[in-house]
Amino acid sequence: MRSRRVILGPMRTTVAAALLALAASAPANAQTKGTLDPKPLPPLADPNDPQLAAKEIFGRKATPASSPVRSIGFYAKGCLAGAQALPINGQTWQVMRLSRNRNWGNPELVALLERLSTKVNKVAGWPGLLVGDMSQPRGGPMFTGHASHQIGLDADIWLTPMPRRMLSRNEREEMSAVNMVAANRLDIDPKVWTPQHLSVIRAAAQEPQVERIFVNAAIKKALCREAKGERSWLSKVRPMYGHNYHFHIRIKCPHGAAACEPQAPPDHGEHCSAGDLAYWFSDAVLHPKPPATPPKPKPPLTLADLPPECRQVVLSP
Secondary structure, X not given: OHHHEOOOOOOOOOOOXXXXXXXXXXXXXXXXXXXXXXXXXXXXXXOOXXXXXXXXXXXXXXXXXXXXXXXXXXXXXXXXXXXXXXXXXXXXXXXXXXXXXOOEEOHHHHHHHHHHHHHHXXXXXXXXXXXXXXXXXXOOOOOOOOOOOOOOOEEEEEXXXXXXXOOOHHHXXXXXXXXXXXXXXXXXXXXXXXXXXXXXXXXXXXXXXXXXXXXXXXXXXXXXXXXXXXXXXXXXXXXXXXXXXXXEEEEOOOOOOOOEOOOOOOOOOOOOOXXXXXXXXXXXXXXXXXXXXXXXXXXXXXXXXXXXXXXXXXXXX
C-alpha cells in the first residue's frame, strides 16, 4: 500500500509543531472548523503539578515518542508510543482538519485505513475516504472532541465521499461533512443517504481487525433495514450519540500487544430489533430535559490516572 501514497507540493506527511491544534472548549467534530493560522500553546507554568490534566501535556506534543510501537492502556485511558502518521494525501484518501495534528495511529490502524480506502473504491465506487481524527502523536487525552482515540486504534471517517480532486489546505479546515440524519432524528435523510454509504460501512465492518463501528442510531436503523445477504457484520455496528456526519472505526489490540487493554468482542447478534434500538429513539435521548441541578463536571484525567508507562511516553524527548 505504501506505493499508493501521493504527497502534494508543500503539504507534509506530518504537521509541524507550529500547527498544533488550539485548546478550544467546544467539541471537535466534522463540523468544527479548523484554522490556517493555529498558534502554539504557551508553556506550562508547572508541568510537574500532579493535578495537571494529562491533555495539557499530551496536547503539546507535536511529534511521536521515538520508541517501539505500543498501544498502552484502554481506548479511553491510555497513550501511544512509536506512532505512525497517515500521510495526508493518498490516491484514495485525504486527511481533514490538518491543524489538529491528529492523523497519527498504531501502524496497524494506518495500514487498515490505506487498505480500506482502496477497498471501498472498488466495491462501492467510493472515490476515497476523508479521514477525520485518529490520535495525537503520543495518543492520550485530547483537549477537544473525544474520550477515546487515546491509544492509536480509533479513527473517524467522514460520511462524505472524497472529491475527485486534491482539496486545498483551506478546504480541509473549512469544509463541512454532510449530515446523514433526518431533522427529526428518527431515520436517515433520503436526500443524502445512498446505497454506497451502506457498502462503505459494510466494507469496514467486514475487516477482521475491526472491533467496533459507531454510527448514529438512525444510520444503524437504515443499515438493518437495507442490508441484504450475509449480515453478520452488523454485530460490530453500534449506535452512539452523535456520529451523524461520520462513522468511527475501532480496531482490536494488535496481536502480542501486552500493554493494550482489549474491549470485549462483539456478540453475534445483529442488534436490529425495535427493542435493541428503542433507547436511542426514546424522548429522553432525542429531547433530553436539562437536569434540575446541573451535574458537576468530571475531573480531567491526570497522568496518574493513565497506565504508568504513559508518563515515560509523554515526557520522553
